[in-house]
Amino acid sequence: MPELPEVETTVRGLRPVLEGQRIAGVQVRRPDLRRAFPEDLGQRLTGATVTALGRRAKYGLIDTDRGDTMVFHLGMSGHWRVDPAELKPHDHLVIETGAGRRVTLNDARRFGSVELWPTDALADYPPFVGLGPEPLGPEFTADGLAAALKGRSASIKTMLLDQRIVAGLGNIYAVEALYEAGISPRRAAGTVSRKRLARLVEAVHHVLEAAIAAGGSTVRSYASPDGELGHFAMQLHVYGREGEPCECGGTVKRYVEGGRSTFWCPRCQR
DNA sequence: CCGACAACCTGACGGC
DNA sequence: TGCCGTCAGGTTGTCG
Numbered sequence: 001m002p003e004l005p006e007v008e009t010t011v012r013g014l015r016p017v018l019e020g021q022r023i024a025g026v027q028v029r030r031p032d033l034r035r036a037f038p039e040d041l042g043q044r045l046t047g048a049t050v051t052a053l054g055r056r057a058k059y060g061l062i063d064t065d066r067g068d069t070m071v072f073h074l075g076m077s078g079h080w081r082v083d084p085a086e087l088k089p090h091d092h093l094v095i096e097t098g099a100g101r102r103v104t105l106n107d108a109r110r111f112g113s114v115e116l117w118p119t120d121a122l123a124d125y126p127p128f129v130g131l132g133p134e135p136l137g138p139e140f141t142a143d144g145l146a147a148a149l150k151g152r153s154a155s156i157k158t159m160l161l162d163q164r165i166v167a168g169l170g171n172i173y174a175v176e177a178l179y180e181a182g183i184s185p186r187r188a189a190g191t192v193s194r195k196r197l198a199r200l201v202e203a204v205h206h207v208l209e210a211a212i213a214a215g216g217s218t219v220r221s222y223a224s225p226d227g228e229l230g231h232f233a234m235q236l237h238v239y240g241r242e243g244e245p246c247e248c249g250g251t252v253k254r255y256v257e258g259g260r261s262t263f264w265c266p267r268c269q270r
Numbered sequence: 271c272c273g274a275c276a277a278c279c280t281g282a283c284g285g286c
Numbered sequence: 287t288g289c290c291g292t293c294a295g296g297t298t299g300t301c302g
């Protein structure tokens with residue numbers, strides 16, 4: 001589930017629990033996700049105080065007063081649980097605060113990752129090298145996008161998923177943004193007009209902001225029974241709606257590209 | 271550069 | 287009810 005809005009929602013949910021708090025205990029119940037955790041993860045975190053939480057692309061950042069940042073990625077199935085009544089299967093990592101709060105990192109498929117990296121050198125964290133601009137930041141512009149896509153023959157959908165072009169979009173929101181912009185996902189990226197790229201940038205902003213807003217309300221109240229962060233249902237226009245009618249009177253179609261489903265309306269996306 | 275495919279894992283769901 | 291195939295929001299690598 002985790003694209004940028006889900007990670008942002010997760011970080012916002014963890015912030016009031018962890019920020020300014022001392023980490024009283026760390027329990028590693030399984031030592032690896034996609035890669036092994038750092039050997040000394042527990043020692044390096046225990047006793048540290050969390051100074052800030054943040055996000056870069058689809059990665060969550062937990063800074064500590066020891067100069068380390070815990071960088072986590074949620075993969076396909078990862079999520080944090082806040083003050084769960086009891087531990088569940090796939091709660092691989094448990095962090096307890098001095099205030100007696102408890103959060104767990106649960107990831108059934110284990111495509112996620114956890115790493116510790118010097119806070120002042122995060123730009124050198126290998127997954128961050130070469131990342132494109134934040135889609136909600138000032139550097140994600142129609143001009144920048146046009147420059148990055150110039151001459152590219154790959155589909156615009158593929159390019160939106162390329163984290164070097166823009167960092168944080170995943171399959172759902174790439175699909176939804178293209179729908180909102182009225183652009184066919186199959187169109188060669190380099191042939192999309194500057195005017196339509198401007199529309200796409202606006203659509204990306206709108207889709208992500210709406211998703212974050214939808215998640216925010218969930219987080220504020222911890223509405224999910226077991227405190228699971230990043231779970232919310234935003235209204236999606238085409239994703240997962242193969243065969244359903246589009247508002248324009250057309251029908252939502254699906255095709256597979258690069259092993260991933262793309263949903264679109266051929267009538268209103270050109 | 272590009273598309274296709276596989277690999278990494280587990281769980282949910284539909285069909286029979 | 288149970289078994290089996292398919293699919294899932296990500297990343298990384300290979301191959302032609």
